[in-house]
Amino acid sequence: MKLELQGITKRFPGVVANEGVDLVVEPGEIHALLGENGAGKTTLMNVLYGLYRPDEGEILLDGRSVTFHDPGDAIAAGIGMVHQHFMLVPVFTVTENVMLGAESTRGFGGLLDVADARRRIVEVSERHGLRVDPDALVEDLPVGVRQRVEIIKALYRRSDVLILDEPTAVLTPQEGEELFAIMRSLARSGTSIIFITHKLNEVLQVADRITVLRRGRVAGTTTPGTTSREQLAAMMVGRSVQLQVDKAPSEPAGTVLEIKGLVVCDDRDHVAVDGLDLTVHAGEIACIAGVQGNGQTELVEAVTGLRPVSAGTVTLDGRPITAHPRRVFEAGCAHVPEDRLEDGLVPGFTIADNLVLNSYYLAPYATGLRLERHAILQRAREQVAQYDVRTPSVFNDVANLSGGNQQKVIVAREFSRPIRLLVAAQPTRGLDVGSIEYIHRRIVEKRDEGTAVLIVSTELDEVLALADRIAVMYQGRIVAILDPAEATPERLGLLMGGARPEEGLDPEAQEIAAAAASAG
Amino acid sequence: MTAAATTVGAGSAGLRRQQLFGFVYLALAAIIAVAFGAATEPGATSSFELNAPRVAVQLPPLVVPSAPTAYALAGLCAFLGAVQLTRGFGARNAVVLGAVVLLFIAGFLVWAASTRSMNLVGVLQGTLQRATPITFAALAGVLCERAGVVNIAIEGMLLTGAFVAAVAASATGSPWIGIIAAVVVGALLAALLAVLSIRYRVDQIIAGTVINIFAIGMTSFLSARVLQRRPELNNPDRLGPIQIPLLSDIPVVGPIVFNNNVFVYAMFVLVVLIHVALFKTRWGLRVRAVGEHPKAADTVGIDVLRTRYQNVILGGMLAGVGGAFLVLGSTGRFDREMTAGRGFIGLAAMIFGGWAPVGSFFASLVFGFADSLQARLSILNVPIPSELLLMVPYVVTILVVAGLVGRARAPAADGRPYEKE
């Protein structure tokens, strides 16, 4: 089906998310959509999918103008979408999730026909090689599989146009490859695909055509053959961007963080970190690479004192750190949490208050029970200037900042004091290249000051760019430790996917691998 | 927030929890032996009547020696505690916990009925009667919350339903019209809740509280201003019990289950019907999706807001029936603030019942039992101050909410307004 968007404009209070966007997707084409954070990609797709009504412009399908009042209309017209944030009900089974909204029923009163739906799901998944247990509960599935469920959901409804909004953000490179294979096979059978990503390599690899959005407008359309990563990046940001972090070789000193035999359970009391050992030295950046859901979140929470430890020890400069975030903070550990708005900031508080969120009780911000407003405001003004937080006033609510600026508030808070250890989880998730560049530079600066840095990231590019040492985490353990020089994306991807470490690893990793093998 | 983080299920913690329960069981055994067994007069017997008044088949009363029976129960309880301490029951933990609670209640009953006779069938009949309005309230809660709307206004809906049922049934002379009126007004109040919380995105608990205050104020005002002057408007016919032939002659069960008024039968039907509808039909799947992940439901073309409106209003109608029961199926008149917290207890039953109709019904029975037993004890002059006995249902509610809500999972989007854009 040929899809045309003509002159789409969508405004939100205070923001023009899309402005006169034109986009043509030919039948059987894989069309990549690129752009900075907030460029308006998701908004445009939501307009196409009937979630938003455009303020101006129209949508043409095979030349016919259509109006979608809700996603139901879009689905009926053959449009399927895999959303940036999964749209799956965790407590439902795969079958229930897939059939939702397009249920098979039998008999009287709309009784569900689960058997029929299951049969059709198996059919779809076999046709496209999307293996999944139709009776599993979605909350029990790893992210990669959930992604598959999302795709099955779209295919189950026989989509002619398939929108994939950042589908690879949570996949290993290998899983990404599998997805590309599926995309190509779908495209061959005539499905049009719109593919959104921040990963320039992927775009060049899989897309037939590329449209770049900048600040809600089309910045240009091109093809992989006629462009490069650098050109794409410049098109997105509007200036040339340095894609590689400049950093000197690390000079590791003494051990700062030492983790031994750590066992941590997740919210549902399943073991998530399973006897993990790791050391991080002063002046080095250790990166934990791994697919989301392999215990990284629990590991970080345990190290920062947010989650009780079931067994094992964590020491900072030789002193054990207990399951209390404040003591960990006072021991000199800074933490950039995975989820900015959930963990790192208090929306509803001003920027100034958020900047003292974990030190409000210390001098000079408080004497006894009394908060020292002046000291707090003064610090806020200094840091807003120093870290270039774009805001009219420190009295502004952080909720009204853009994502990048919110992250800057956190970085300012965590970086602007002497620290021994920096723990950062997905420090650049969802940020655009400009912001990524900025944050990476700050992290390397910290390292050079002699701080031990532990980064958890699912982005291989980030891991490869920052790490002085790479630990691959799989199912709650470190399965390999690599020197970035010898790590390739392919090898990392294999390890993250659970392949056994090959020979040639460094000695510590071999030991660990051996231990893991004997324990398991 | 903290609940999740503090429960650690791995090895050592699990062991501690198991031991804790073991000690609790042993302590309960000790209480049964000392407070219930040793406290009875030597040689006294406890007699339990198994007949309802005027039934065809009469059973002999169950008479047991008080102290020995209590000691036996204590022994059994102690045995379970010892096993729990040493080996644990693993997956059957919940069953054992239930058994211990039953042993404790049995011990208590033996003590309470010592030197007296207690009509067990009566206690159970009372249980069902008391559970009825609570069940209606809980069903209303299930419908609303499964769709993601917290309805704390059920109390007010019960109260208004009761008022309107009394007036409409009195004015028309037909209790059926009273029920219909209560259903309509329940729906109207629910629609107000829905508009406030869905359209205007007022915090749902605040919207509910507003409706509760409004309902109390309005019914009290009208009761003083209108019913006071026109008492004939507060004099409806009641719907009496209907004996189901044959079935009601079954000993013990018959008089309890098959000799009730239409409200109770309607409750049975609705519990099953709503349960099936919620978990086995397309409608139910969509409702649950809306309550768990409204955005996901939206993206597959389900109208989230409409589903919520619809369910809240359906819930209001059920609450209206519950209110009508209090007047037309029970007391035959309206009095200010006559619901006495039953709506809130219904919410607790809903939580206890895991947001499922059948579970809520059984939870309501637990509350009904606590209440029924409490009244029975005061009738039998068991030497506990009436004020303490009257606290029992409320304390049970607190214990249930405290003990179970951590484990029971509310619909994920419960209480959260949904914004389409």
Place this chain on the structure above:
Amino acid sequence: QGGAGRPGGGSPAAGGAGAGSPAANSPAGGGPAGGSPAGGGAAAGTPLPGAADFKACEVSDTGGIDDKGFNQNAYAGLEGAKAEFGIGEIKFLESTSEADYNRNIQTFINEKCDLIVTVGFLLGDATEAAAKANPKQKFAIVDFAYDPVIPNVAGIVFAIDEATMLGGYLAAGMSKTGKVATFGGIDIPPVRTFMEGFAAGVNYYNKQKGKNVQLLGWDPKKKSGSFTGDFQDTAKGRQVTEGFIQEGADVVMAVAGPVGLGAAAAVQDAEGVMFIGVDVDQAISAPEYRDVMLSSILKRIDNGVKGAIRSALEGRFKGGVQVNTLKNEGVGLAPYHEFENDVPQELDAEIDALRQAIASGQVKPADWYEGAPGQ
């Protein structure tokens, strides 16, 4: 002496009455206890001299005028006085909290009411303070007696146990199962006095007849019993009564305001069970329950209030206690109505004899609270 003279009192709806029809209390409504000591004489509608300028005012306790009992019953007295003596104005103020009492009384003092009627023991302190501060202002207080007497306050109290003793005797005599029952709303003295008198009646019957009729819901020895905990939850009244019936009781007296009517509903739905009303003749005030209403215990608050108004009108007002007893017909037992033919002649005669004995002081209810005296 029964409850008379002791500082007893009411509460919101302490002795709950019927479905809110004050008619059940007015002489025209057929209240069988006849006139009260002071109020019975005047023919309806004949204004007394000076009545047109008279202003009588009532301050309720927190129950409100529509409490179907107590406050309402007192107001019926005001209305009766208006109708019978032609007094010029009657007023009413409802208290919602403790803090209202002083102010409401003060409001009426400022409004120059001739007589202020305060209802219930909750107002005891406030009335005392106001009376002492305004020695010229006349007060009457229901269910409260001051010791020592305050010269400008008339306490209207009731020896209700005299009447409930008759009720207890009647219940015991009519019971086929040998079990009768009573329960209360809130566990407070005026409610308890009802129940104690009832127990006295049962005990007296057992002694006289050598029977062993059991009383459920009240344990005279421990002075504890069955209470629903409030005067609102009618459903609870019904449920408690169902419990009594299941335990075999076939006569039930509920001392619980509107909650008592929930009890009547339960009685009506059972077979062969009878109900004894309280406060007013409930066969008249709640005619829907006529078929189960064996009799009612009458507590003529209206007459007491009317009497106080009349004495003030006629210049005979004096402070002290005005005890309403069987003898002066301030309390009593209502007719049997539907049960007229079911109550055996002998039983009726025995009750009459007991009434005489109590009125003459031969039998004192308090002696029989816990059983036959001297046992």
Place this chain on the structure above:
Amino acid sequence: MAAVPERPTRPGLTRQAVTFGRGLLLPALAILTALILGALVIVLSDPDLVTLFGVDPVAALGASWDLVAAAYGALIAGSIGNPGDLVGALAAGDLDAFVAALDPISVTLQRSTPLIFAGLSVALAFRSGLFNIGAEGQLYLGALFAVFVGFSFPGLPFFIHIPLAVAAGFLGGALWGFIPGFLKARTGAHEVIVTIMLNYVAYRLIDLALKTDVFQRPGREDPISKEVVESAALPPLIPGLAAGVHWGLVIALIAAAVVSWLLFRSTKGFEFRAVGLNPQAARYAGIDTGRTVILAMAVCGGLAGLAGTSEVLGSNRRLVSGLSPGYGFDAIALALLGRSRPLGVVAAALLFGALRAGATPMQAATGIPIDLVVVVQALVIMFIAAPALVRGLYRIRAGRTTGTEVFSKGWGT
């Protein structure tokens, strides 16, 4: 987007004043609308008037106007009084008349006193992300503790006895607030259900306590406590008006100031608000959310306890089971109306105090049941909570939306 790094400035004074004025407009309209609807209720609930409308609409309209005017006139006269009297007394130099003319205001202030405490309790809870429906029960427990100290230690000098009794009242309420806080923090039990249930338990507990020898007044068999001795009693604020406003009001205003300081100027308040707005981030920042919830609930309970305390030490000097006409429930409305700001709560409490004070004269004058006030209050909360309703009604443009405030987040955790 537009990267204009404007330097931090505070909004100017005039801007603040305008914002403040705008802030008052909606509540004022909400109250007005509620009163209009209340008038409608008055008219429609009068069967005679309704009948008259069918017969002679014009006369009925006139009669309705008269009735409503009489009712609201009495309401106002009973709550604010007659300014003319005040001026007249002042002009004549008649002190007694002046004091007498102050009476309605004095009563309004007296009624406002427990409302301020209870409103602060619920407001503090809101700020801490908690919904305290249990102010009513906490109030009773506070009263119980305070009255005990109040009658127990005769002979203490008042400057020791009063603080002691007040502290006891705070403690009693705090205990009743601690329970739901503890259960929420440790088991996840939702405070809404627990506090509602604890209200019922508190009623029974008071009934029970008032039957014990410790509390019951000797020589009395009804549930009434011993009299608070003079040294523990809060004296009247206006000499010559014994029944009106007392020193409890001063304590209430101090409490409002303290709560304001606590919330916005202290580290504890920082914790309360952080936990209220985002418990997860608060935890991340090292705040012990469980302890904070417990402390917040206990303080809320204590404040509500002071409502009962001021009643027993100031207005009544004894405890009976009918102490509160629902102050604890009004408090929810107050916190909403005052937008959970202490100053706002005080203002709202004055309004509700006036409604309560005027309700009795309204009943005296017209016989309209005082429950009308409850209906009006419910309507006020509704319009405050859903400002869009009022805006739509009066066609007011929406200001900058500050987003919907969600006070409570479902049941479990």
